[in-house]
Amino acid sequence: MTKTEFRSTMTVELIDHMGSDESIARSARVSSGTSGTEEQNVGLLRMLMRDRHGSPFESVTYQFRIECPIFVAREFFRHRIASYNEVSGRYKVLAPVFYVPDPDRPLMQIGKPGAYRFEPGDNVQKAVTVRAHIRAAETAWDYYETLLASGVAREVARNVLPVSLYTSFYVTLNLRSLFNFLSLRWAHEDSKVPTFPLKEIEAVAKDMDRLAREVCPVAFEHFDNHGRVAP
Amino acid sequence: MTKTEFRSTMTVELIDHMGSDESIARSARVSSGTSGTEEQNVGLLRMLMRDRHGSPFESVTYQFRIECPIFVAREFFRHRIASYNEVSGRYKVLAPVFYVPDPDRPLMQIGKPGAYRFEPGDNVQKAVTVRAHIRAAETAWDYYETLLASGVAREVARNVLPVSLYTSFYVTLNLRSLFNFLSLRWAHEDSKVPTFPLKEIEAVAKDMDRLAREVCPVAFEHFDNHGRVAP
Amino acid sequence: MTKTEFRSTMTVELIDHMGSDESIARSARVSSGTSGTEEQNVGLLRMLMRDRHGSPFESVTYQFRIECPIFVAREFFRHRIASYNEVSGRYKVLAPVFYVPDPDRPLMQIGKPGAYRFEPGDNVQKAVTVRAHIRAAETAWDYYETLLASGVAREVARNVLPVSLYTSFYVTLNLRSLFNFLSLRWAHEDSKVPTFPLKEIEAVAKDMDRLAREVCPVAFEHFDNHGRVAP
Amino acid sequence: MTKTEFRSTMTVELIDHMGSDESIARSARVSSGTSGTEEQNVGLLRMLMRDRHGSPFESVTYQFRIECPIFVAREFFRHRIASYNEVSGRYKVLAPVFYVPDPDRPLMQIGKPGAYRFEPGDNVQKAVTVRAHIRAAETAWDYYETLLASGVAREVARNVLPVSLYTSFYVTLNLRSLFNFLSLRWAHEDSKVPTFPLKEIEAVAKDMDRLAREVCPVAFEHFDNHGRVAP
Numbered sequence: 039m040t041k042t043e044f045r046s047t048m049t050v051e052l053i054d055h056m057g058s059d060e061s062i063a064r065s066a067r068v069s070s071g072t073s074g075t076e077e078q079n080v081g082l083l084r085m086l087m088r089d090r091h092g093s094p095f096e097s098v099t100y101q102f103r104i105e106c107p108i109f110v111a112r113e114f115f116r117h118r119i120a121s122y123n124e125v126s127g128r129y130k131v132l133a134p135v136f137y138v139p140d141p142d143r144p145l146m147q148i149g150k151p152g153a154y155r156f157e158p159g160d161n162v163q164k165a166v167t168v169r170a171h172i173r174a175a176e177t178a179w180d181y182y183e184t185l186l187a188s189g190v191a192r193e194v195a196r197n198v199l200p201v202s203l204y205t206s207f208y209v210t211l212n213l214r215s216l217f218n219f220l221s222l223r224w225a226h227e228d229s230k231v232p233t234f235p236l237k238e239i240e241a242v243a244k245d246m247d248r249l250a251r252e253v254c255p256v257a258f259e260h261f262d263n264h265g266r267v268a269p
Numbered sequence: 270m271t272k273t274e275f276r277s278t279m280t281v282e283l284i285d286h287m288g289s290d291e292s293i294a295r296s297a298r299v300s301s302g303t304s305g306t307e308e309q310n311v312g313l314l315r316m317l318m319r320d321r322h323g324s325p326f327e328s329v330t331y332q333f334r335i336e337c338p339i340f341v342a343r344e345f346f347r348h349r350i351a352s353y354n355e356v357s358g359r360y361k362v363l364a365p366v367f368y369v370p371d372p373d374r375p376l377m378q379i380g381k382p383g384a385y386r387f388e389p390g391d392n393v394q395k396a397v398t399v400r401a402h403i404r405a406a407e408t409a410w411d412y413y414e415t416l417l418a419s420g421v422a423r424e425v426a427r428n429v430l431p432v433s434l435y436t437s438f439y440v441t442l443n444l445r446s447l448f449n450f451l452s453l454r455w456a457h458e459d460s461k462v463p464t465f466p467l468k469e470i471e472a473v474a475k476d477m478d479r480l481a482r483e484v485c486p487v488a489f490e491h492f493d494n495h496g497r498v499a500p
Numbered sequence: 501m502t503k504t505e506f507r508s509t510m511t512v513e514l515i516d517h518m519g520s521d522e523s524i525a526r527s528a529r530v531s532s533g534t535s536g537t538e539e540q541n542v543g544l545l546r547m548l549m550r551d552r553h554g555s556p557f558e559s560v561t562y563q564f565r566i567e568c569p570i571f572v573a574r575e576f577f578r579h580r581i582a583s584y585n586e587v588s589g590r591y592k593v594l595a596p597v598f599y600v601p602d603p604d605r606p607l608m609q610i611g612k613p614g615a616y617r618f619e620p621g622d623n624v625q626k627a628v629t630v631r632a633h634i635r636a637a638e639t640a641w642d643y644y645e646t647l648l649a650s651g652v653a654r655e656v657a658r659n660v661l662p663v664s665l666y667t668s669f670y671v672t673l674n675l676r677s678l679f680n681f682l683s684l685r686w687a688h689e690d691s692k693v694p695t696f697p698l699k700e701i702e703a704v705a706k707d708m709d710r711l712a713r714e715v716c717p718v719a720f721e722h723f724d725n726h727g728r729v730a731p
Numbered sequence: 732m733t734k735t736e737f738r739s740t741m742t743v744e745l746i747d748h749m750g751s752d753e754s755i756a757r758s759a760r761v762s763s764g765t766s767g768t769e770e771q772n773v774g775l776l777r778m779l780m781r782d783r784h785g786s787p788f789e790s791v792t793y794q795f796r797i798e799c800p801i802f803v804a805r806e807f808f809r810h811r812i813a814s815y816n817e818v819s820g821r822y823k824v825l826a827p828v829f830y831v832p833d834p835d836r837p838l839m840q841i842g843k844p845g846a847y848r849f850e851p852g853d854n855v856q857k858a859v860t861v862r863a864h865i866r867a868a869e870t871a872w873d874y875y876e877t878l879l880a881s882g883v884a885r886e887v888a889r890n891v892l893p894v895s896l897y898t899s900f901y902v903t904l905n906l907r908s909l910f911n912f913l914s915l916r917w918a919h920e921d922s923k924v925p926t927f928p929l930k931e932i933e934a935v936a937k938d939m940d941r942l943a944r945e946v947c948p949v950a951f952e953h954f955d956n957h958g959r960v961a962p
Contacts, residue, residue: 053754053757054749054750054754054790055749056747056748056749056792056794057747057794061746061747061794064746064901065794065816065901065903066816068796068816068817068818068899068900068901069816069817069818069819069822069823070819070822070823071818071822071823089693089694089695090684090693090695093578093814093815093816094816096814096903097747097794097814097816097901097903099749099792099903101749101750101754101758101790103761107428108343108432109358109427109428112339112343112346115343115346115347116346116353116555118349118350119349121786121789121790121905122347122786123758123759123761123762123786123787123790124761124762125761125762125764126762126763127340128467129762129763129764130762130763130764137428139425139428143425144422145420145421145422145425146420146421146422147422147423147424156422159420159421162419163419163420163421166415166416166419166421167416167419167421167425170412170413170415170416170426170429171428171429173408173412174408174409174412174429175429177404177405177408177409178405178408178409178431181401181404181405182401184397184401185397185398185401188393188394188397188398189376189377189390189394190376190377190390190394190397190398191375191376191377191378191387192378193378193467194370194374194376194398195401196340196432197338197340197368197370197402197431197432197433198401198402198405198406198431198433199431199432200409200428200429200430200431200432201339201427201428201430201431201432202428202429206761207761208757208758208761208790210758210789210790210792210905212814212903222552231551231552232551233551233552236359236424284523284526285518285519285523285559286518287516287517287518287561287563288516288563292515292516292563295670296563296585296670296672297585299565299585299586299587299668299669299670300585300586300587300588300591300592301588301591301592302587302591302592320924320925320926321915321924321926324583324584324585324809325585327583327672328516328563328583328585328670328672330518330561330672332518332519332523332527332559334530347786352555352558352559352674353555354527354528354530354531354555354556354559355530355531356530356531356533357531357532360531360532360533361531361532361533437530438530439526439527439530439559441527441558441559441561441674443583443672453783462782462783463782464782464783569890570805570894571820571889571890574801574805574808577805577808577809578808578815580811580812581811584809589802590929599890601887601890605887606884607882607883607884607887608882608883608884609884609885609886618884621882621883624881625881625882625883628877628878628881628883629878629881629883629887632874632877632878632888632891633890633891635870635874636870636871636874636891637891639866639867639870639871640867640870640871640893643863643866643867644863646859646863647859647860647863650855650856650859650860651838651839651852651856652838652839652852652856652859652860653837653838653839653840653849654840655840655929656832656836656838656860657863658802658894659800659802659830659832659864659893659894659895660863660864660867660868660893660895661893661894662871662890662891662892662893662894663801663889663890663892663893663894664890664891698821698886
């Protein structure tokens with residue numbers, strides 16, 4: 039039996055990008071036919087963000103490669119203004135890499151939908167959680183290998199695998215769509231609108247924010263300053 | 270322990286719809302400012318389909334409710350010109366309903382990606398497949414219940430569940446997007462472009478086709494006659 | 501020469517619709533697997549609007565027929581999450597119906613982009629405005645007819661016509677996309693985010709709001725109460 | 732009065748781009764987890780195009796700047812899977828640049844919608860066409876300037892201008908959306924599906940094709956070889 043591997047982290051790589059703060063300003067300025075200095079562009083981008091002139095932010099595009107568990111990818115793919123290519127369990131024998139919560143992952147959910155609080159969980163809960171993730175994954179992987187060894191098609195065998203299995207995909211999206219993703223998937227202290235993201239997708243969002251921010255730092259600064267609501 | 274349930278079928282219900290063959294014709298005729306008899310509309314819809322004038326087909330919209338395994342929903346949600354609301358494992362204790370292939374499900378995959386053929390599989394393969402699906406599901410469900418009983422959050426506990434678990438969702442989409450879905454997810458004998466859908470999503474596509482067809486039979490007839498390519 | 505006609509008003513007809521407040525609630529409740537009374541649905545829709553759970557609002561769809569000048573249609577068609585079918589100057593001899601501002605249309609623009617104020621304009625400005633609209637339209641129409649009479653193709657002849665010419669189109673869109681349209685195209689007193697729409701598209705937005713509101717009054721009430729920002 | 736200017740040409744500039752043939756291959760290969768040589772990528776892209784695996788082509792994005800008459804922009808903006816920023820007649824005093832057909836522009840339209848043929852037109856038709864375009868533009872521009880001189884708002888004054896007026900805009904779109912645009916807006920000899928584009932937008936499409944092709948020549952070669960249908 040192939041040895042299973044367990045991870046708690048997500049992988050986010052910036053593969054490619056197009057555009058910059060300057061592209062956003064240039065696209066916006068076509069409407070008025072003006073040009074501006076770098077300093078004036080800062081003010082222009084602030085105004086675009088404040089008044090929800092969102093279309094110039096679509097001039098910046100990114101491609102990322104993401105590794106995360108299926109249960110995270112399931113939430114990610116609900117964002118429709120983006121392009122996806124993902125590992126296929128039909129075309130490929132999958133790799134035995136599974137998610138297990140790290141000790142800092144809050145385990146207790148208190149309150150009602152829309153207003154959950156999370157608390158760490160005690161040592162018994164931590165132990166049960168880690169054990170269940172590992173055993174469920176190992177058992178499932180064992181069945182998966184058995185099915186493949188019996189000559190059963192990959193697309194049937196993979197049905198037994200849990201949503202904690204890691205998948206990987208490329209996502210291409212523009213900055214406006216990324217801002218929308220970040221506004222919903224990161225409960226940032228600057229967020230004006232409350233959001234309750236799953237911790238694991240929040241980890242992905244944080245990495246995307248950090249990498250994408252370098253491409254157009256002024257746009258991100260205004261995003262932060264205007265409550266992290268997508269324009 | 271709650272008793273697990275196993276199914277091989279998909280559920281597709283047509284919840285609501287808007288428009289008809291007549292709506293498609295009316296939307297198309299605005300461009301030329303003409304009106305037409307029912308018989309002339311048949312010819313008009315044929316021409317729209319043949320010449321890929323797709324936008325009038327967006328006048329018809331549907332809402333469906335679907336029950337299917339997560340591995341099917343994962344493929345479904347890749348269709349971005351549609352609206353989705355799905356059961357959430359964060360908000361709800363999930364129900365122990367799992368997929369198991371029925372005896373007719375082909376189990377052997379032969380050939381290369383893009384040109385797979387499928388064959389039934391022998392009795393050993395059938396037995397191994399059913400057993401693996403059932404045992405993997407039961408084991409996972411056992412861990413899920415243990416985690417919940419220990420007070421672990423639903424959104425953490427569900428990680429151990431397999432992609433064979435049934436989910437349910439509402440999908441709202443227009444006829445043009447539906448045609449695209451059907452062209453890719455049903456290897457219909459009238460299809461001009463070859464496609465290799467997963468059997469389980471093909472079952473969903475067939476039901477959607479049957480229900481949607483009653484709303485605008487002429488549009489569907491031309492879709493069949495023009496190779497089942499979305500206009 | 502065909503007699504030209506001048507209008508100041510817009511036409512907005514609700515042709516068809518799908519769904520209701522109940523549909524929105526039903527789509528939202530699939531996530532938690534609950535059901536609720538009509539009164540509980542009111543609270544649910546409030547929560548969806550407040551917390552920007554936008555997808556359930558996509559369960560309601562509308563088809564409208566609009567008559568407006570080309571310069572209004574040009575702004576309307578920038579809304580991409582919608583389906584359009586419009587009169588074609590290539591396929592049809594156009595009708596000589598043109599826009600002229602009515603006496604209440606503010607004519608003076610004061611201030612800077614992003615912060616314009618408008619004032620009525622004096623009697624000279626009103627007279628010049630009406631005269632210019634009428635004469636420009638009549639002159640253009642004369643050239644259009646001359647070109648057609650000379651056997652020149654409709655698609656070439658129409659180039660001489662002004663953007664004040666009326667066009668008509670069908671638009672199909674869902675409630676979430678409509679809320680976004682309304683948030684940008686009507687400077688409503690309840691709007692939390694400032695917007696500076698063109699008066700003529702604002703007239704269209706007001707009519708769409710009035711007609712669409714009857715289909716799902718609870719959703720619209722919460723839209724108003726939450727600053728008319730699309731969820 | 733400002734001197735009016737007349738053009739028959741379109742301007743298409745490639746401002747920025749992301750990705751390459753290699754990006755398309757890399758995105759596609761994530762599904763099977765394989766890698767390949769440059770030569771194998773050529774075969775892979777062929778297969779993607781043939782079997783309509785369209786999503787990897789969304790890994791390549793472009794930004795163009797376009798100058799064209801309003802009647803061309805009106806058709807262009809019907810392509811919704813793209814991002815636009817355009818000159819605004821509300822924010823800017825427009826420039827007096829107008830379209831006039833060049834001597835090669837076919838002027839006679841023969842046949843029915845969906846099956847038009849075009850013929851050159853005789854010398855009288857050519858003269859009438861040029862004269863009507865010039866006179867209509869000059870008259871309209873005269874009214875526009877009179878209105879501005881009277882202190883009437885730009886957004887009102889521009890109503891008198893014809894759709895032959897040049898506009899300019901930035902458009903950002905991915906390769907898959909571009910292929911769809913090209914399939915509909917260029918009646919290319921390799922096109923498998925008949926299309927009847929307006930000559931003036933066809934000129935834009937040809938320039939976009941030429942510039943975009945350099946970024947990913949293999950993808951474009953397969954597009955040509957597979958009937959110029961978007962995957």
